[in-house]
Amino acid sequence: MYVMNLLQTNYHLEDLTEESMAYVNRLFGERYKQWKSDLHHHFRAFDDPQVALQEGCPKELEGREDSWAWLCTHFQAPDYVNKAQVNKGNRKKKTLLHHSGSGPFSYRMDARRRVRII
Known part of the structure; x- marks a missing residue:
C-alpha cells in the first residue's frame, strides 16, 4: 500500500477493477523480488560483509544508506x-x-x- 500511495501522485489507480488491482499487486511483488535479488547479488559480490556495508552501497540507494545497512543485516540473518x-x-x-x-x-x-x- 505504501508503494501504491506513492504511485498515486503519477498514476490514477483508484478506479481499477479487482482483477486489474490483482495484476498490479502481482507485478509489484515480482518487481520487488527481482530488485531485492539484484541487491543480494550485489551484496554477495563482496568478500566481506563489512566491506559491502561500508563501500558497496548501490547508486540507487545513495542518500538512503540506512536502507542498505538494513539490507546487509537482512542478507546475513540466519533465517534468510x-x-x-x-x-x-x-x-x-x-x-x-x-x-x-x-x-x-x-x-x-x-x-x-x-x-x-x-
Missing part, C-alpha cells in the same frame, strides 16, 4: 541465509523450467493433458 540455501538446492533439483513463455509451465502441461483427454 538458510532459506536462500534451501531454495538454491531446490532449484538445482529441477529438471524442467517452471516457466515457459508468459505463463507457468505447469499450466501449459495441464492444458496439453486436457487436449489429449478430449
Whole structure:
C-alpha cells in the first residue's frame, strides 16, 4: 500500500477493477523480488560483509544508506541465509523450467493433458 500511495501522485489507480488491482499487486511483488535479488547479488559480490556495508552501497540507494545497512543485516540473518540455501538446492533439483513463455509451465502441461483427454 505504501508503494501504491506513492504511485498515486503519477498514476490514477483508484478506479481499477479487482482483477486489474490483482495484476498490479502481482507485478509489484515480482518487481520487488527481482530488485531485492539484484541487491543480494550485489551484496554477495563482496568478500566481506563489512566491506559491502561500508563501500558497496548501490547508486540507487545513495542518500538512503540506512536502507542498505538494513539490507546487509537482512542478507546475513540466519533465517534468510538458510532459506536462500534451501531454495538454491531446490532449484538445482529441477529438471524442467517452471516457466515457459508468459505463463507457468505447469499450466501449459495441464492444458496439453486436457487436449489429449478430449
